[in-house]
Amino acid sequence: MGWVLLVAGLVLWTGAHLFKRVAPEARAGMGDRGKLLVAVLVLASVALMYFGYRDAYGPVWWGRHPATVGINNLFNLLAVYLFAASGMKTRITAYIRHPQLTAVKTWAIGHLIVNGDLASFVLFGGLLAWAVAEVVLINRQTARPAPPAPASMGKEIGAVVGTLVVYGLIAWVHYWFGYPAFG
Template identity: 45%
Template sequence: MQILIAGVALWWVSHLFKRLAPGLRARIGDGPGKLIVTVASIVAIVLMVIGYRQAEFVPIYTPLPGMGHLNNLLMLIAMFLFALSHSKGSLRPRIRHPMLASVVVWSIAHLLVNGDLASIVLFGGVGLWAVVSMLLINARDPWVPPAPGPVRKDIVAAIIALVVYGIVAAIHSWLGYNPFLGTYG
């Protein structure tokens, strides 16, 4: 569990560094600062994956029956929001933080089907980071929505989301959990 907690903590620190210590971040410089965040993020992800896979199963609550279907729908929405964050379509100006919103949806989706302590630490911790990030950004930076783009770019984002969703589902199945059947392999 310590490895998982360290990974989540490193994720928070690396991603909130710019917001919580802007002077220090500015002195480091843009290129080196981005490199530090990238390396720390990769290490955080590795720690979270290893820590989650090694964590003892400690049940906290029992997910309701049928939540797998809601999880799958929410994951598709999360993938679309993530794709939308890189889009210049007609929907992009309507959502200020599509990438962070996708993380919140991802987190909620996984907490609906995982009621153990490690899942709460991982999904709850990263989801809470996304909410805190949105609040910090909103408190400091005014938002000027980008100009809406063509609907075809929203369609491209939806297609990308479907492809990524299929890849993520395949990886989950390869790791031993079929998200469509709700079974461990």
């Protein structure tokens, strides 16, 4: 049952996110109701992926190692920063067109480095494939926007502080769910 939930969650996540790209007229016709629908589908997909991943068993090619845990943590710290930078339009957003999708790709690669089991390859590899597809579709459909104006030092500092706080919360949630982020 875990595999069914995991794959269903990935399909639902991908479909909800790509709907705007593959059927823009249909999505635009839904107006604000479409935003609510996508939000509900995304939340449902996260629940399906969580429960599916937890219960999916399969081959394990490598296990956790202090070096891979450290690499994963660095990748995830960068991913959280890219999300913060996107929201605050920090200087790095002048160089990275899709900071949030780059964050997802960075996060997925970090998790693939530390988790050498089939369920992780399906979950994190699937989300990595979705993020790559999303970038390709966006780049084909929209011109590159002008880079944002340089952010103030306050925004840069705020993004770093926010990153550290959110990263700490993510680590705590990982421990709470039984997936230690360190060690």
